[in-house]
Amino acid sequence: MTSNYCCDSVIIGGGVAGITAAIELLDANKQVMLLDRDTEANFGGLAKESFGGMFMVNTPEQRWxxxxxxxxxxxxxxLHFAEFDDDDYWPRAWAECYVNESLEMIYHWLKARGVSFFPVVHWVERGLYSPGNxxxxxxxxxGTGYGLITALIDHLNAHPKRHNLRCxxxxxxxxxxxxxxxxxGCCGVDENSQDAFTITAGNTLVATGGINGSLQKVREHWDPEWQSAPDTILNGSHHFSDGLVHDAVSSHGAHITHLDRQWNxxxxxxHPRPKRENHGLSxxxxxxxxxxxxxxxxxxPEPMVTGFDTRRLVTxxxxxxxxxxxxxxNWKIAIKELAVSGSEFNESIKNKDLMAFLKMALVGNKSLVEDLTQSCSDFIVADSLNELVEKINDQNQGFKMNRSTLQDEIISYDSMISRGKTYRNDDQLRRIEQLRHYRGNRLRTCKYQKILDPEAGPLIAIREFILSRKSLGGLQTNLKSQVLNTQGDVIPGLYAAGEASGFGGGGIHGKRTLEGTFLGGCILTARKSAQAMIYS
Structure with missing residues (x-):
């Protein structure tokens, strides 16, 4: 049995890009069908699980x-961070569009739909060798990404033209x-009934996410700069971001670029309570x-410190x-600094509990540390360095860690702290000092804490793997989000938004992102695609 439908526009994918486009199309009184491979309970995609950070320029929060x-x-x-290739015309054009229009197209649009932002703006991706933010x-x-999606779905369901939408x-x-x-239009299968369906539509929008939910595709497109793909890669992407629709439209001539550029x-x-195969936390x-x-x-040679160049850490x-x-x-550092990216482990922000958030900022997140040390297999706790190394070697992927080597490294670091500010000569300590200069980091960063401080124990070791997250490449699009073929011409009736389009142009970020540009890129490209479809 085959079900046949007809509409003005069909949206493939129910994440933040698909929901945004649906709202815009309903505003124009269009008949819309939105398809999602997941269950209705998971409507909203990976954005619903995200921390909910957004890169925006010259906002009231910044000015305040x-x-x-x-x-x-x-x-x-x-441009410094992206390191675009000479032929990256559309990615660069989208980058210019983003910085020039983020205030109106993203910030004000979200505020008008009930989304609010924390008043202190975070400073990430400051740059290591190339200037960043x-x-x-x-x-x-x-409210984190959960609050973002909830606000948009509530707005969608309360829309005066809601009867024009079928999900x-x-x-x-x-x-x-x-x-x-x-x-x-498009065709496929209802995975509940196994019945086929076809949808005829004036315009078709691909908003399916990227390829990073398929570890097979992640490995196939692994960046040569990162050598061969690791034996263990954890999945921090959506399990249906598998590139299935990428392959389909590619077979009809769509141009897909830069799939080797991934944000891992x-x-x-x-994940201590996994929801999908190889499920990982960032x-x-x-x-x-x-x-x-x-x-x-x-x-x-330069010590690894977060907040400056994520791509370099992976490298x-x-x-x-x-x-x-x-x-x-150690325990003191963990209580002060340890965090998990995403809505699930940031309850105070997700629940919009200001008092709980302020308390956590002041005294640390003891409950998170207790949860992960007790339930995550990658956390080890020990009362002595000997015990720590013994436990590490039980989970060291076949390698043997040398206790003397680790001890020497820790003592060298701790002794550098003991020298005092005038005589310290360690790049990690310099970067910690730089982080603490900004008030958004000061409360969340220790002030030169020694590892072997007997008052700060017990000791903790965290085994960490590369985690697959986002595709920086995708379907190449022009500034109307129309998909281009391999000759650079528009494929009539086909659009792409969000991660499926490399967040714009098949790779708006180039080699690396300034962070927060994923959710923002989904909203910007979705709005552009909807506006183009309205007037097509």
Whole structure:
């Protein structure tokens, strides 16, 4: 049995990009069908699980805290970090569009739909060898990504034209429909009933996410700069971001670019309560922890510190024995600095509980540390260094960590702290000092804490793997989000938004992102695609 439908526009994917496009199309009184492969309970995709940070330029929150930002400065930072290739015309055009229009197209649009932001803007990706964010631009959604999606779904369901929208869940799209050179809809299978379906539509929007939910595709497109793909990669992406629709539209001539450019993280751990195969969590690594390889040697030559260049951290780990790492710290550091990226482990922000959030900022997150040390297989706790190394070697992926090597590294680091500010000569301590200069980091960063401080124990070791997260490449699109073919011409009737489009142009970020540009890129490209479809 085959079900046949007809509408003005069909949206493939029910994440933040798909929901945004649906709202815009309903505003124009269009008949819309939205297809999602997941269940209705998971409507919202990976954004619903995210921390909810957004890169935006010259916002009221920035101005209120004295941050002087501009599209010109943001573009300068973006281009430094992206390192675009000479032929990256559309990615660069989208980058210019983003910095110039983020205030109106993202910030004001979200505020009008009930989304609010924490008043202190975070400062991430400051840059290591290339300049990154010159000023803080990472705006936390009050309510995390869960609150973002909840607000947008509530707005969608209360829309006066809601009757024009039909949502079909558990529907897998296998191909697009062609009439001549034009895309006229899509077809696939209802995975509940196993019945086929076809949808005829004036316009078709691909908003399915990227490829990083398929570890097979992640390995196939592994960046050569990261050597070979590690034996262990954890999945921090959506399990249906598998590139199935990418393959389908590619077979009809769509141009897909830069799939080797992926935004992965160096500090992934196994989810203690996994929801999918190889499910991993992305830790926000503790700046005061010592980052070592499987042999106990401090990773370098420049010490690894989060907040400056995420891509560089991944590159460094991929050069180590076994392509995984350990962070060595103590209980005091963990309570102060340990965090997990995502809504699930940030309850005070997710629940919009200001008092609980302020308490956590002041006294630390003891409950998170207790949860992970008790339930996550990658956390080890010990009362002595000998005991710690023994336990590490039980979980060291076949390698043997040398206690003397690790001890020497820790003592060297601790003694550098003992020298005092005038005589310290360690890049990690310099970067910690730089982090603490910004008030958004001061409360969450220890003030030169020694690892072997007997008053700060017990000791903790965290085994960390590369975690797959986002595709920086995707379907190449022009500034109307129309998909282009391999000759650079528009494929009539076909659009792409969000991660499926590389967040714009098949790779808006180039080699690395300034962070917060994923959710923002989904909203910007979705709005652009909807506006183009309305007037097509």
């Amino acid at each position: 805290t004295g941050i002087k930002d501009s599209p010109e400065l943001a573009l300068q930072d973006w 010159s000023v803080p631009r990472f705006h936390m959604v009050w 079909l869940f558990n529907h897998r799209v296998d191909d697009v429909l062609m009439k001549g050179d034009r895309v006229v 993280y160096a500090a992934g751990v196994h 830790l926000v690594p503790c700046p005061s922890a010592l980052w070592v390889n499987a042999l106990g040697k401090r990773i370098g 460094q780990v991929c050069q180590q024995p076994g392509q995984f790492s350990w962070q060595i710290l």
